[in-house]
Amino acid sequence: MSGRYLKKRLVGAGYSAGIFNLAARLAPSGRYLVLMYHRLGDFPEPFQTPVTIGDFEKQLDYLRSNYRIMPVAELAGSRRENAGADSRRLAITFDDCFTDFHSRAFPLLKKFDIPATVFISTGFVDSDRVPWTDELNFLMKETAVSGISFGGKEGGVKFQWRDTAGRLEALEGIKRVLKRLPEEERAEIFQEVRERLAVSKKNPSRILTSDQIKEMSAAGVSFGAHTVNHVILTRVEPERARREIEDSKKQLEELTGVECAGFCYPNGEADDFNPEVRRMVEEAGCAYACTVLDGVNGPETDPYALRRLWTSERRLPFFAARLARTVVGL
Ligand SMILES: [Zn+2]
Numbered sequence: 001m002s003g004r005y006l007k008k009r010l011v012g013a014g015y016s017a018g019i020f021n022l023a024a025r026l027a028p029s030g031r032y033l034v035l036m037y038h039r040l041g042d043f044p045e046p047f048q049t050p051v052t053i054g055d056f057e058k059q060l061d062y063l064r065s066n067y068r069i070m071p072v073a074e075l076a077g078s079r080r081e082n083a084g085a086d087s088r089r090l091a092i093t094f095d096d097c098f099t100d101f102h103s104r105a106f107p108l109l110k111k112f113d114i115p116a117t118v119f120i121s122t123g124f125v126d127s128d129r130v131p132w133t134d135e136l137n138f139l140m141k142e143t144a145v146s147g148i149s150f151g152g153k154e155g156g157v158k159f160q161w162r163d164t165a166g167r168l169e170a171l172e173g174i175k176r177v178l179k180r181l182p183e184e185e186r187a188e189i190f191q192e193v194r195e196r197l198a199v200s201k202k203n204p205s206r207i208l209t210s211d212q213i214k215e216m217s218a219a220g221v222s223f224g225a226h227t228v229n230h231v232i233l234t235r236v237e238p239e240r241a242r243r244e245i246e247d248s249k250k251q252l253e254e255l256t257g258v259e260c261a262g263f264c265y266p267n268g269e270a271d272d273f274n275p276e277v278r279r280m281v282e283e284a285g286c287a288y289a290c291t292v293l294d295g296v297n298g299p300e301t302d303p304y305a306l307r308r309l310w311t312s313e314r315r316l317p318f319f320a321a322r323l324a325r326t327v328v329g330l
Contacts (some may be wrong), residue, residue: 027327030082030299032075033067033090034290036308039098040105044314046168047141053104055314060112062316063090067323071115071222073261075297076288076306082299087327092116093290093308095226095264096131098205102212110219118216119226119264119290122251124207131207131230131266132190133175138203139194140171148196151177151189179267183236210255217256224262225249225286232267233277241277246284261287268292268308278304296326 037049037056044050063069072091075082094101097118109116124130130138147160147170157177159170174193178186208216217223225248227233233241245263252260263286265273270293281289281304288303295307309326313319 027087027296027329028298029087030085031087031089031296031327032070032082032085032298033296033323033327034072034075034306034308035063035090035092036290036292036310037092037094037105038096038310039100041100046164047137047171050312051314053108056105057108058316059319060108060114062320063092064112064114066320069114072117072224072290072306073222073287076301076303079299090323093224093264094118096121096134096230097208098130099208099212101208102216106216106219106221109221115220115222117222117224117262118208119224119262120208120213120248120252121226121228121230121266122248122255123228124230125213125251125255126210128202128206130203130205132178132187133230134205135203136171136175136178136190136193138205139197139199140167140174142199142201143197145196145198148193150192150196179232179235181235183231183240186235213252213255217258222262223252223256223258223260224264224290225252225260225284226264227266230266232272233265233280234272234274238276238280242280242284245277245280245286249284249286263289265289265291273305278302294326296329 037051039048040051040053040056041048043052066088068086068089070089070091072093075089075091092114094116097120121131146162147158149156149158151157159173161167161170178190181189213223225245227244228248228251229244231244233244236244249260249263263281268291273291278289288306290306290308292310293307294309297307301307309323311319311322313322
């Protein structure tokens with residue numbers, strides 16, 4: 001029996017025996033998970049995310065019978081509230097939702113009556129623009145060229161690809177290079193990248209419209225701020241960072257008529273926020289902020305640096321195992 005086969009069998013057995021559920025129950029008390037989802041398509045899409053709407057439906061069904069699903073705002077409460085609480089609690093969040101969220105994920109959330117929070121960069125609402133990282137996904141999928149170089153002044157950076165795997169690797173590489181740049185320079189170089197990729201087709205994707213946001217907010221979906229322009233807050237001047245945070249919160253509140261308690265740092269890695277940015281979010285009146293740092297939260301967690309769990313795992317037993325492992329802290 002191969003090691004891989006054995007692992008598969010054991011995970012399957014653990015899943016059917018409810019071991020993962022037991023693991024979550026035995027974890028130190030007061031812990032909670034915040035799941036992070038992005039786009040969900042009808043089939044696995046390597047340029048977006050492999051998790052499909054069908055996988056999501058199965059995951060929701062599993063989650064609602066094995067965890068208590070709550071809004072992030074309720075979980076990110078005080079140390080006192082979380083101490084001693086059951087560790088089978090979790091929240092579901094989505095970043096940068098497109099119009100298809102409304103037709104695909106929203107009906108499932110309604111059907112199962114599951115609370116979810118969506119983080120939106122308000123500057124893209126009702127426009128034909130999308131955050132540059134999503135635009136780059138589209139351009140790299142569509143381009144007919146097999147390599148580019150850009151940023152000529154300092155000798156430039158060069159990427160080449162032959163197949164889909166190479167394309168995906170180049171996509172991640174280009175993102176890494178651009179994310180390190182100050183926002184203004186990043187925007188300039190992105191234009192250069194766009195020209196080099198020479199895609200004439202227009203990106204058909206659109207961020208959620210204001211009508212969709214209003215409808216879903218009225219139906220109980222929570223919306224959280226995610227800046228206006230999806231800028232990395234440590235790559236802009238502090239004054240701009242503050243405006244991006246405050247304006248996105250205000251614009252969402254105007255749109256939904258509901259107080260916006262949540263914030264999510266664009267890109268959300270350790271370098272993408274700092275104590276100054278964190279303080280701005282708190283001063284803007286948000287009650288918590290999400291990162292993309294992997295892990296579980298507990299009574300000791302700073303509510304302005306919530307860890308989240310993202311998994312591309314499509315098979316339910318492995319998805320269940322990943323959650324249980326994270327709750328226990330493995
Ligand atoms: Zn985002």
